[in-house]
Amino acid sequence: MGFRSPLGRAIGAGSAKSGFEHWWGQRVSAAGLGLLGLWFVVSILGVDLGDHAAVSAWIASMPHATLLILLVVTLLYHSNLGINVVLEDYVHGGKLVFSLAVVRFVHVVMAVAAIYSIVKLSLGVQA
Amino acid sequence: MAQANRPLSPHLGIYRWQVSNTLSILHRMSGMFLTLGALVLTAWLVAAASGAPAYAALAGLLKSPLGMLALFGWSLAFFYHLCNGIRHLFWDAGRGFTIPGSRATGWTAVIAAGVLTLAFWVVVLTGSGS
Numbered sequence: 001m002g003f004r005s006p007l008g009r010a011i012g013a014g015s016a017k018s019g020f021e022h023w024w025g026q027r028v029s030a031a032g033l034g035l036l037g038l039w040f041v042v043s044i045l046g047v048d049l050g051d052h053a054a055v056s057a058w059i060a061s062m063p064h065a066t067l068l069i070l071l072v073v074t075l076l077y078h079s080n081l082g083i084n085v086v087l088e089d090y091v092h093g094g095k096l097v098f099s100l101a102v103v104r105f106v107h108v109v110m111a112v113a114a115i116y117s118i119v120k121l122s123l124g125v126q127a
Numbered sequence: 128m129a130q131a132n133r134p135l136s137p138h139l140g141i142y143r144w145q146v147s148n149t150l151s152i153l154h155r156m157s158g159m160f161l162t163l164g165a166l167v168l169t170a171w172l173v174a175a176a177s178g179a180p181a182y183a184a185l186a187g188l189l190k191s192p193l194g195m196l197a198l199f200g201w202s203l204a205f206f207y208h209l210c211n212g213i214r215h216l217f218w219d220a221g222r223g224f225t226i227p228g229s230r231a232t233g234w235t236a237v238i239a240a241g242v243l244t245l246a247f248w249v250v251v252l253t254g255s256g257s
Contacts, residue, residue: 027219030212037209041202045250050190052182056175068172079162086155110169117176 029078157204210236
């Protein structure tokens, strides 16, 4: 990536000496989400969303299962970073630390639940 | 030390409302709304994996008028955040900073989001996707 000087990168320079990963990760996940999100929105048009068996089969089959896991991870990573930026603007001090932790916790729970569900359907385990 | 009556830099009230700040605010709002959408996407996957009764309950909720309105909102938020996000990526690469240019790309993003949302719902409601 060409946004930093080699020296700046080596000594960890920057206004706060850190935070570049956050900025860069938000951009990279944005680009990934553009592709994965469009794939998802176009693909679900071909699925009968009222039919549980059809939906389950669609989620479970390849390459949908893999792409859905990638979508969920990228989406929740990007969402967590985005909500962080909003919180950093409006919440301060100890409340900020606490709310960042809560938001990350919720995102991790969503990611685990979503990935577990996709894998479960994909491996054909009946509920 | 906190001083009363210290001169302040111009705040929001002094600026004229315009396209650039409206779209910026909408980008943030659509992003936050899409986080709620991520919650529904997760619920959709969990419900599908939990069996037919759980799935039917969620599908019934989303098929209600309020559910459909929310889904329409999420589709609009998705397409807007996508189109305006592409604008942001160009700015991050140092392009598109002129005032007429950013106004033009801003309106382009709004129109593209509207067209994509309408196209999406036309396919959904006419059932031409399946």
